[in-house]
Every structure is written in C-alpha cells, then in structure tokens.
Amino acid sequence: MGLIDPDRFRESFERYSSIGATDREGLHRLALSEADGRVRDEFVADLEELGLSVRVDELGNVFGRRPGTEDLAPVLIGSHLDSQPKGGRYDGQLGVLSALETLRTFEDEGVETERPIEIVNWTNEEGSRFKPALTGSGAYVGAHDVETVLAETDENGTTVEEALEEIGYRGTEPVGPDEVPDSALELHVEQGPALEEADRRIGVVEGVLGMVWLEATVRGDADHAGPSPMHTRSDALVAAADVVTAVRRMAGRLDDDVVTTVGELTVEPNSVNVIPAEATFTVDVRSYDDEVVAGAVDRVEEELRAACGREGTEFELSELWRIPRTEFAPRVADAVEAAAAGSDSPAMRMTSGAGHDASYLAELTDAGMIFVPSVDGRTHNEREFTEWEDAVAGAEVFARTTRRLAGTGDGEGGRR
Amino acid sequence: MGLIDPDRFRESFERYSSIGATDREGLHRLALSEADGRVRDEFVADLEELGLSVRVDELGNVFGRRPGTEDLAPVLIGSHLDSQPKGGRYDGQLGVLSALETLRTFEDEGVETERPIEIVNWTNEEGSRFKPALTGSGAYVGAHDVETVLAETDENGTTVEEALEEIGYRGTEPVGPDEVPDSALELHVEQGPALEEADRRIGVVEGVLGMVWLEATVRGDADHAGPSPMHTRSDALVAAADVVTAVRRMAGRLDDDVVTTVGELTVEPNSVNVIPAEATFTVDVRSYDDEVVAGAVDRVEEELRAACGREGTEFELSELWRIPRTEFAPRVADAVEAAAAGSDSPAMRMTSGAGHDASYLAELTDAGMIFVPSVDGRTHNEREFTEWEDAVAGAEVFARTTRRLAGTGDGEGGRR
Incomplete structure (x- = not known):
C-alpha cells in the first residue's frame, strides 16, 4: 500500500504537460518563455493551495516551505520545469511533480516531519535558450555570479533579467540559502537505458560522471x-x-x-x-x-x-x-535504497552520465538522486517516455525517502 | 620573338585587377556586382578603342567582333571576368585579357584573318552569387533557359534580371549564336599542379573530366x-x-x-x-x-x-x-600544340578537372583550351598565382592558335 495518490499525481502530470505541449506529446517550454511563466503560475498556485509560504529569488528560483516540528535545517526537494526545444514531458517536470505529490501526501496523511521541507523549481536547468545550463541551482550554490547570469542573452538579445520580468518571476529574495539545507533530493528520468536493461525501477544514484x-x-x-x-x-x-x-x-x-x-x-x-x-x-x-x-x-x-x-x-x-565527478552523500543513497526496499520497488545503485541540479547541490550539502527508467534511454526529444507505473514507483520512493530525510520521530531517519 | 606585347598585356592585367581588388592581392568581383559592372565598362571601352562592334545579349554576355576577310563563321575567343568571393586575379580574367591582347596584336601588326574573330566575356561563370555556374555560356548553347536564369535570385533576393539592369548590362540581343562559330578557344589557369609538377608552361587541354x-x-x-x-x-x-x-x-x-x-x-x-x-x-x-x-x-x-x-x-x-566527360576537338588541340611548338613553350596534353565555359561551347562547335600553370595548384582564393612569364607564354600561344584557327591564308590553318 503506497503513500502517494497515483490518480492525483497523474492529474497534475497531465495538467502541467498541457502547458507548452507539442502536437507529438512532447514539451516545448524553454526557460523563462511565456509557457514557462504559465507553468510557474500553476506551480505557485499549487504551493499556495498547500498553504506553503512561497519565495521567488532574483533568478526566478521558486521555493515553497513546509514547516517542521523542530528548529532544524530543511530538506530541499525538487527539480526543474523548463524543457529542451521540442523536448519530452518527463525530464525535470517529473521531479518537481514527485516533490509536489510528496508534500500533498504529507498534508493529506497528516505526516509531520521534524525538519522543514523546501520544494523548489530551479530556473533554466536545460541551458537551451540561455547559457549556462543549471543556471538557478549553480547560482544558488555560488558557482555562478548572479549579475553575470542576469545579463546573459538569448539569440534575440533578450537578457535573463528582461525575460524574468516579462513573465513576472524576477523575485526579490537574494539567490542562495539563508540556511544551508540538511540534505537535497531530486528525482529524474535516467535518460539512459541502464535501468531498463537491468529490469529495475529505481536507480539509487551514487554520483555523476x-x-x-x-x-x-x-x-x-x-x-x-x-x-x-x-x-x-x-x-x-x-x-x-x-x-x-x-x-x-x-x-x-x-x-x-x-x-x-x-x-x-x-x-x-x-x-x-x-x-x-x-x-x-x-x-x-x-x-x-x-x-x-x-x-x-x-x-x-x-x-x-x-x-x-x-x-x-x-x-x-x-x-x-x-x-570532476560528483559524489553524492552515502547517507542519502542509503535512505533511497531503504525506501525502495520498503516499497518493494527493485532498485540498483548507479551513476549518472548527465549533470543535474543535484550535482551543484552536492557542493553545498548532502545530496542524492532517484532515477526512474527511460524507455530505450530516449531523452531530449518528443519521444522521451517513462512507463507510468515506473513514474508512480519513483514518486512513492521519493516520498518515502523524503520522510526518512526529514524525520518523523519514528526511527525512519531525521536528525543526523 | 613573340607576337604579343608583354608590357601592354601586363598593364591591362594590373588595370583590370584593380577593379574589385582585395587588400591581399586577390579579387572580389562577384557576377553582376558593382565591381563587375565597372570591369565590364573597361572591357567595352577597350573593345571600342579597337574599333570592334560590341553586342550585349539579354544575359549580359559581351561580344566584340573583328571582321574577317572572307564570309566565314567566326572563331570565338574569351573567358569570364567575374570572380569567386575573395578569389584570385587569374581565374577567368587571364583568359579574357589574353583574347584582348590577341586582338590588339592583330590590329597593331596588321594581321588580317580569313575568319571573323569574336571576343567574349561570359556572364557568371563562377556561380557564387547566382546559380548555376557557367550561366552565360550554358544559356548561349541552349543548356539553360534564359527566362529561368533571369529569375534566379542571390541571397538577398535580387534577381539576375535586376542585377543586370542595375549595372547596365541587360542587353537586347537574343542569347545564342546568330551564326554557329567555327571554333572556340579559351585560356585559363590550370587550378591544379600538373603543369608545375611536369615543368611545362602550356597545357593542351583534350577534354574535361x-x-x-x-x-x-x-x-x-x-x-x-x-x-x-x-x-x-x-x-x-x-x-x-x-x-x-x-x-x-x-x-x-x-x-x-x-x-x-x-x-x-x-x-x-x-x-x-x-x-x-x-x-x-x-x-x-x-x-x-x-x-x-x-x-x-x-x-x-x-x-x-x-x-x-x-x-x-x-x-x-x-x-x-x-x-559526362567533355571531349574537345582534336583539331583545336592540334592547333594549340603546333602554336606552342612554334613559340618554344614546353607543352603537354592533359585533361581538365574543372568545368569551364569552353565545356559548354564544345556542345556547339569545335572547342579547345589552353592551360597555364597555377603555383601549387592554388585557386579560388587570394593566394591564387601564376608566374608572369607563364601568363605571357600562354597569351603568346593563345594569339598564335587564334591566328591558326582564324586563318591568314599563309598555310597556318584557316578554313577546314
């Protein structure tokens, strides 16, 4: 019996996928485009409906905070809502929606965690319209200079700053944590065939090449x-x-x-x-x-x-x-592995060939990732696909891992 | 003792080369550009100074006719004055100026030929600005449709017709011969290293690959x-x-x-x-x-x-x-070989790797070509170079071959 609500998860996935949808079931939602603005509005509305306090920083990273029962550093969960040009519906979006479904589940089930949980949508992970990729998370950990990023232009000469203002996401919060998170967790599609070839549902990601x-x-x-x-x-x-x-x-x-x-x-x-x-x-x-x-x-x-x-x-x-390679925190990988075991999803340890927002977060705190299978390893195109039961299994493991990392006082993780 | 005047030939070469010159001693004189217009004006003035009757056809091919002593089909001589983008000074231009120097020599020396001689500058040999290459000679022999060619556009959408009008070379004469020429002769730089490697000055071109x-x-x-x-x-x-x-x-x-x-x-x-x-x-x-x-x-x-x-x-x-391959007329090649022997320029028979205006003329009449060496085989760039003594030797053989083909009644060729 799972924690999360698969139907609600699916409904959100379909709703978000309709924003910037291509006619071949893909997603064309470049960073800070009008479609990116609309999906962000949807995300903020969903966070507010959950009663979270929403913050937007100067680079448009959107955070929603769910308080913990104790005065502890938060667990940071999320991914990105921007897509490649004519990209797929799973890359990034599935991670944000798994985090959203996790918080909804906690709210519904009355799960109280010791640590606060922050959900995040990072700005411009893809780097297609504006360079560099991983803009939001990189600036958050101090790897990019905010002023430099704001001045980057797309092929039409529009700056990041102008594009943020255009869609109403030029926030006022300074970029970077006011409090260093205790840990960070991101779910993502594998974008490779390893899980499919090994017939596993869950990748416990130990690091990035x-x-x-x-x-x-x-x-x-x-x-x-x-x-x-x-x-x-x-x-x-x-x-x-x-x-x-x-x-x-x-x-x-x-x-x-x-x-x-x-x-x-x-x-x-x-x-x-x-x-x-x-x-x-x-x-x-x-x-x-x-x-x-x-x-x-x-x-x-x-x-x-x-x-x-x-x-x-x-x-x-x-x-x-x-x-250099990124090594994720063993305690986060262990938590993912334990959560997968608890939900009966066959898991395997693996590395990621691609960089992710979590790679930058690993410079700041104990970070980790959960991968779900990509059919034929296809990604960055409209045929990108993940079987829905795998997406649900991933979200379930994500919710369970988050509960472990944030702690519920029942012995399933918490303060380290 | 040569027929031609090397100093006059050189002066013309320098004067023509200054029109559309690049600062690296190359030539940027795209077909029907303003520079092409100016060099055509120079060419027409030179023809008129020789007392030739000048005709311009609907595609801007420029002809000058020197009468013969008998009522015979003319010998057609010439090449093209347009260049590649940032091309060299020898490709095409050397052939037109060899033909011009030939007619000046005949005028100066009082050489009367049985056949009329027509000198020609073909429009758009290079095909860089407008497709296809060999526009003027191809249309002349009926391989291209004139209306289609006139409607071709450059990358700015300017048509051949507009460009011709712009520079004042949209002539009124129909495209094509009113009388099929007896023969056609073109001098060109080899654009390859074969003559240089064999240490020969004159290539007797038997055909095109x-x-x-x-x-x-x-x-x-x-x-x-x-x-x-x-x-x-x-x-x-x-x-x-x-x-x-x-x-x-x-x-x-x-x-x-x-x-x-x-x-x-x-x-x-x-x-x-x-x-x-x-x-x-x-x-x-x-x-x-x-x-x-x-x-x-x-x-x-x-x-x-x-x-x-x-x-x-x-x-x-x-x-x-x-x-398919082009086979030039054996009698024209024989005439070139005999003329080279008469001027003590070491010659060799060869084929051309590149197409030329003469390739199209071979569809209409007995055509042939004379090659002079290209240093290192370089062409289509500003470093294209031919030793001046080779250019002079080529023009000399060209004049002698033309005299043979046009006939002077002294046994050196003429009526076939």
Whole structure:
C-alpha cells in the first residue's frame, strides 16, 4: 500500500504537460518563455493551495516551505520545469511533480516531519535558450555570479533579467540559502537505458560522471575538388573523420563506464567542389574516474597528431569545460535504497552520465538522486517516455525517502 | 620573338585587377556586382578603342567582333571576368585579357584573318552569387533557359534580371549564336599542379573530366551523450565519418585520374552533448572515364551500406548532378600544340578537372583550351598565382592558335 495518490499525481502530470505541449506529446517550454511563466503560475498556485509560504529569488528560483516540528535545517526537494526545444514531458517536470505529490501526501496523511521541507523549481536547468545550463541551482550554490547570469542573452538579445520580468518571476529574495539545507533530493528520468536493461525501477544514484568538453580545429588547404590530385591535398575533413572514428573506438579501451562523443562538427568553406580547409569539432568524454577522463584527453591529442600527420593538416585542441565527478552523500543513497526496499520497488545503485541540479547541490550539502527508467534511454526529444507505473514507483520512493530525510520521530531517519 | 606585347598585356592585367581588388592581392568581383559592372565598362571601352562592334545579349554576355576577310563563321575567343568571393586575379580574367591582347596584336601588326574573330566575356561563370555556374555560356548553347536564369535570385533576393539592369548590362540581343562559330578557344589557369609538377608552361587541354555530385543523408538517433552507453548508440556522424574515409581511399583504387571529395558535411542537431541524429554530406567524383565515375557511385553506396550496418543508422543517397566527360576537338588541340611548338613553350596534353565555359561551347562547335600553370595548384582564393612569364607564354600561344584557327591564308590553318 503506497503513500502517494497515483490518480492525483497523474492529474497534475497531465495538467502541467498541457502547458507548452507539442502536437507529438512532447514539451516545448524553454526557460523563462511565456509557457514557462504559465507553468510557474500553476506551480505557485499549487504551493499556495498547500498553504506553503512561497519565495521567488532574483533568478526566478521558486521555493515553497513546509514547516517542521523542530528548529532544524530543511530538506530541499525538487527539480526543474523548463524543457529542451521540442523536448519530452518527463525530464525535470517529473521531479518537481514527485516533490509536489510528496508534500500533498504529507498534508493529506497528516505526516509531520521534524525538519522543514523546501520544494523548489530551479530556473533554466536545460541551458537551451540561455547559457549556462543549471543556471538557478549553480547560482544558488555560488558557482555562478548572479549579475553575470542576469545579463546573459538569448539569440534575440533578450537578457535573463528582461525575460524574468516579462513573465513576472524576477523575485526579490537574494539567490542562495539563508540556511544551508540538511540534505537535497531530486528525482529524474535516467535518460539512459541502464535501468531498463537491468529490469529495475529505481536507480539509487551514487554520483555523476566527471566530464571534459574539447574543441579541435583542423586546418588544411581549400582547393578546387576537380584539378587537385589526391596526393597534393590537405583535407581538413578527412583528418577530422579519422579522429571521429578514433573517438568512437577509444571508449571501449578506456573503461567500462566511459562514453565518448563527437556531437558537433562544422566544415569550412563547406562547398561541394572545394576541399575542406577547416573542420572544427567537439569531443565529450565522461567517466566516473577522473583519471580516465584525463587519459582520454591525451588520447584525443595523439589521434589528432596522427591524423594530421597523415593528411598534412594542422590542429589546435582546447578544453572548453572540465568538471570532476560528483559524489553524492552515502547517507542519502542509503535512505533511497531503504525506501525502495520498503516499497518493494527493485532498485540498483548507479551513476549518472548527465549533470543535474543535484550535482551543484552536492557542493553545498548532502545530496542524492532517484532515477526512474527511460524507455530505450530516449531523452531530449518528443519521444522521451517513462512507463507510468515506473513514474508512480519513483514518486512513492521519493516520498518515502523524503520522510526518512526529514524525520518523523519514528526511527525512519531525521536528525543526523 | 613573340607576337604579343608583354608590357601592354601586363598593364591591362594590373588595370583590370584593380577593379574589385582585395587588400591581399586577390579579387572580389562577384557576377553582376558593382565591381563587375565597372570591369565590364573597361572591357567595352577597350573593345571600342579597337574599333570592334560590341553586342550585349539579354544575359549580359559581351561580344566584340573583328571582321574577317572572307564570309566565314567566326572563331570565338574569351573567358569570364567575374570572380569567386575573395578569389584570385587569374581565374577567368587571364583568359579574357589574353583574347584582348590577341586582338590588339592583330590590329597593331596588321594581321588580317580569313575568319571573323569574336571576343567574349561570359556572364557568371563562377556561380557564387547566382546559380548555376557557367550561366552565360550554358544559356548561349541552349543548356539553360534564359527566362529561368533571369529569375534566379542571390541571397538577398535580387534577381539576375535586376542585377543586370542595375549595372547596365541587360542587353537586347537574343542569347545564342546568330551564326554557329567555327571554333572556340579559351585560356585559363590550370587550378591544379600538373603543369608545375611536369615543368611545362602550356597545357593542351583534350577534354574535361566527367563528374557526379552525390548527396548522402545518414540518420541515427539523437540521444544525450552522457547517459547513453556506446553499445546502444546509432551515431549518424560516426557512420558518415567512415564513408568520408572510404571516399578518400577509393580514389587510389579506381583509376589514375580519379578525384573523390567530400566537400560539405553538416550535422544535426550539432550540439556538443547530443549524439548526432543526422549527417548530410556530398561526394564529388571525377574521371575522364565515365564508367569509372559510375563505378564510384556504386562504391559510395556500398560503403554507406556497410557503415550504416555497423552503426545501426539508415541512409539515403541521391544524385545531385552528373555530366559526362567533355571531349574537345582534336583539331583545336592540334592547333594549340603546333602554336606552342612554334613559340618554344614546353607543352603537354592533359585533361581538365574543372568545368569551364569552353565545356559548354564544345556542345556547339569545335572547342579547345589552353592551360597555364597555377603555383601549387592554388585557386579560388587570394593566394591564387601564376608566374608572369607563364601568363605571357600562354597569351603568346593563345594569339598564335587564334591566328591558326582564324586563318591568314599563309598555310597556318584557316578554313577546314
């Protein structure tokens, strides 16, 4: 017998999903867009209906606080309501609604917790319209400067500040905790196939892979594709293609969990009858072992050197971004695991390949995450899908874990 | 002792090169631009100074006619004055000025030819601002429809017709020959390294390689680069990169003269942390053997099938354009060879990897070309360069060949 109310949870999910819905059952709700404004209004109304005190900070992060029975630091729960362009309905939203369903359940069931609980919707997790991704949570923990973030512009030159004012979410509260939370918990769809392949419902997330983003530029000579014999060519794309192949292959040699991706590649002058003079591409490398990530960077450089040697081209390699792995708090993972056991949902420990708001919160407090399966691992597109019974199981485990972290005086967690 | 006047030739070259000059000694003189208008004015003034009757047709092709002593079909000589964006000073312009220098020499030396000689500047050879390339010569031989060409637009929506009117070169003469020329001759820079490598000054061009342009689209699945393990991926760029490598390699197995190029490649969604869902690229294959070109198309398809099989992606392959090889008239090549021998310029027979206005003229009459060396084979950029003594040698052979083709009654050619 579950804690939460699956029908109410479903109703909220459908209602929120209708705001910014695409005609293919996806969600197009870019950060601080008009649709993001409307879903925030819905969220605030739901928080107020629960009797929570609502705060909006200068970056539009929305918090609702449910008091505890004792004077203790709060447990922070939530995720994000913005979506990718033509993205899915589960990414982010499912985490916010699991937190909302948790508080509704506590209210309905008269669950009193020792610690206060704060529910949150973070601004601009996706980073599609405004850079950087994880804007709200990153600024909250002090990783981003608020003034810099407010001045960021979208492709039309609109600033974050203007967009916040436009939708009425330029709050007055300073960004950052007035009191450091005791712990933070976020539910999210896995966005990968590991749970599905292992036939588990619940991922107990122990950490987030470390990551590096590289940018390589290969320079050859633009020449007419007709009169230039093969032996005189320095074709930037041919050299780049060799590295794309090598990047694909190197993952298998480095470590089990390593993923390597060339996501961007552009060619100059990009003309059918001109030998490519320049090819610029990115390399994304992730592993839970930061040393492996560092080793992959060396390998990419070696492959570039070999390919450019073969082709008579030159290259530059620069590091766009590097973040070490995030380790979530063992006590939060333990709480998730215990809650899953208590609700009979098959669970497994795993790491996350993607960064999440919880990654930033781990810099501030004991953080953790719960993953639910993504069918075929699909994400960031309209076909993103999670079986509804998995979503319900996740919300149930989320509510139980929150109760453990916030403490009810019955031995299921609480003060540490 | 040469026929032509190298100093006068040089003066014209410098004067014409100053119109649309870039600050790196290149030329930015897009078809029907203001600079193209000014260089045409210069050309028309030079023709009128020679006493030629000047005609401008509806597509802006400019002709000047020097009468012959007999009532015979004319010899058509010339090339194009438009340039690539930030292109070089030699491509096209050297051919027009060799023809101009030839007529000036004939005038100065009192050379009377049996056949009339028509000098021509073809509109929009390059095809950079308006599609298609070889607009003027193609329409002249009936390969393009005049009304369709006039309605073509540049990236600002300006039509060919508007651009012609803007610069005052929307002529009234119908496009096409009132009398089919006896022969056509064009001098051009090689745009490849063959003459330089063989240490020859004059290329006797026997024909133009046959060519095919293919477009391939590979479709995989866009997924988040973090949580998607390597074994579940269908990465469109990885499959495309395999084909780029195969295209580079296949040239060496097909035939000596084959060139194969992937000049364009674009990736969707082209985002650093998203596995490429789509990669679209072109393949340019050229050979003097049309069967070899056809065989290469089959090979590209096989490689696509293999790469997509490996990667779990799908593909489409379409043919954008195919032209069989052009064979120039043996009697024109023979005339060029004899003229080169007479002027002590080391010559060699060769084919052209690139299409030229003369390729279209070969559909109408006996056509031929003279190539002069391009340093390092460089072309279509500001560093395009031809040693001046090579340019002079080329113009000399051009004048001598023209004299042979037009006939002077002294046994050096003439009526066939």
